[in-house]
Amino acid sequence: MSSGKKTSLELFRLRKTLAMLASKEGRATELITLYVPPGKQISDAINMLRDEYGTASNIKSTTTRKNVQEAIVKVQQRLKLFKEPPENGLVIFCGAIPQNGAGSERMETYVIVPPEPIRIYLYRCDSRFHTEHLQEFLREKETFGILLIDASEATIATLQGRRLEIVRELTSGVPGKTRAGGQSARRYERLRDMRLQEYFTRVGQHANEIFLPIENLKGLIIAGPGPTKYDFEKGEHLNYLLKNKIIDTIDTAYVEEQGVKEVVDKAPEIMRKVRYIEEKQIMQQFLYEVGHDTGMITYGEAEVRSTLEAGAVRTLLISENIDLLRVTVKCSACGYQEQHSVKSQMLTSFEQGLAGKPCPKCQAPSLAIAEKQDIIDNLAQIAEYSNTDVEIISGETEEGQMLKNSFGGIAAILRFKMQG
Numbered sequence: 544m545s546s547g548k549k550t551s552l553e554l555f556r557l558r559k560t561l562a563m564l565a566s567k568e569g570r571a572t573e574l575i576t577l578y579v580p581p582g583k584q585i586s587d588a589i590n591m592l593r594d595e596y597g598t599a600s601n602i603k604s605t606t607t608r609k610n611v612q613e614a615i616v617k618v619q620q621r622l623k624l625f626k627e628p629p630e631n632g633l634v635i636f637c638g639a640i641p642q643n644g645a646g647s648e649r650m651e652t653y654v655i656v657p658p659e660p661i662r663i664y665l666y667r668c669d670s671r672f673h674t675e676h677l678q679e680f681l682r683e684k685e686t687f688g689i690l691l692i693d694a695s696e697a698t699i700a701t702l703q704g705r706r707l708e709i710v711r712e713l714t715s716g717v718p719g720k721t722r723a724g725g726q727s728a729r730r731y732e733r734l735r736d737m738r739l740q741e742y743f744t745r746v747g748q749h750a751n752e753i754f755l756p757i758e759n760l761k762g763l764i765i766a767g768p769g770p771t772k773y774d775f776e777k778g779e780h781l782n783y784l785l786k787n788k789i790i791d792t793i794d795t796a797y798v799e800e801q802g803v804k805e806v807v808d809k810a811p812e813i814m815r816k817v818r819y820i821e822e823k824q825i826m827q828q829f830l831y832e833v834g835h836d837t838g839m840i841t842y843g844e845a846e847v848r849s850t851l852e853a854g855a856v857r858t859l860l861i862s863e864n865i866d867l868l869r870v871t872v873k874c875s876a877c878g879y880q881e882q883h884s885v886k887s888q889m890l891t892s893f894e895q896g897l898a899g900k901p902c903p904k905c906q907a908p909s910l911a912i913a914e915k916q917d918i919i920d921n922l923a924q925i926a927e928y929s930n931t932d933v934e935i936i937s938g939e940t941e942e943g944q945m946l947k948n949s950f951g952g953i954a955a956i957l958r959f960k961m962q963g
């Protein structure tokens with residue numbers, strides 16, 4: 544997406560793929576990871592692999608040597624399919640993965656085009672795949688504004704993905720709370736308050752100037768030690784557009800760089816909170832339609848599927864914790880096909896039930912599972928045809944649990960009312 548915002552579906556898919564790759568283990572140091580960033584010559588990578596192939600001939604264990612060299616050749620073959628790396632670069636994982644105990648290794652190869660440009664050129668031969676440089680794409684890349692303030696200083700920073708930039712640091716010039724001898728206490732107090740207001744106005748102006756032009760500013764975090772941040776927030780110092788974007792006000796021990804780091808440490812938590820707020824809003828809209836019987840929603844797998852196929856779904860809501868597979872059963876005698884949705888723990892008994900069962904078309908006992916697909920991928924595929932938004936809803940909110948428990952984990956907000 545051009546905005547750099549990843550949809551909950553893209554994130555879900557990437558998370559699943561990376562979890563699958565990270566769980567693979569080699570029987571020895573023989574799994575290959577290769578990151579090729581955009582701009583790198585494919586021929587350079589191929590040459591580098593040729594050297595690695597040579598080095599691998601020194602490996603003592605015959606099996607390991609054979610597996611490593613075979614994997615290197617496989618990776619070279621995959622690379623040769625590209626004239627140059629794709630826009631975001633290329634990551635290849637390849638190696639002999641034990642399928643079922645020792646001696647059952649099978650060569651597996653995965654080519655991943657990352658959702659954003661990778662910057663690293665890396666070759667690793669290890670007993671696992673190195674997915675960590677892709678893991679960072681699981682973080683949202685939207686920009687957050689950070690404003691730290693106390694009575695003496697203010698710091699304005701932006702956080703985009705993991706990139707933190709301290710944009711401006713201001714000092715208040717506001718004198719301390721205790722006056723020097725000889726001054727009238729009330730006069731001092733009034734003077735101090737005036738200076739403080741001027742300071743707030745100045746900080747507000749800088750913040751407006753920095754944050755307002757940022758496209759897709761996801762939210763603003765106000766922080767700092769003590770109560771000054773609340774006084775600032777209450778006043779009319781920030782543009783109302785920014786005020787509406789305040790997502791959190793948090794306590795830190797410091798105002799300067801150290802304080803910004805304190806905020807960043809809490810950022811994952813804050814971003815999760817932002818996503819939960821989004822999820823809650825989507826679910827509340829759905830529940831509103833349910834409560835008012837508007838006819839603009841549907842739920843349950845079969846109902847949602849047919850509505851989706853009719854192109855009538857605006858937003859598809861799927862619980863992250865749904866545990867269903869879309870299974871294609873095929874008759875090897877006549878080619879007859881049918882599809883079923885099966886809970887994954889029921890798959891074995893479902894498969895056993897097919898044995899000896901006559902095909903509805905040709906009566907031959909030749910039915911078998913031809914394909915299995917995660918229900919989320921399956922529904923998302925249909926959704927793509929009709930330009931439907933797909934929202935993967937976590938189980939972390941009350942609303943998310945309601946989706947799972949009361950609506951079967953699959954629901955839809957419609958574009959138009961379906962004729963009942």
Ligand SMILES: [Zn+2]
Pocket residue numbers: 874875876877878879902903904905906907909
């Ligand atoms: Zn048949």
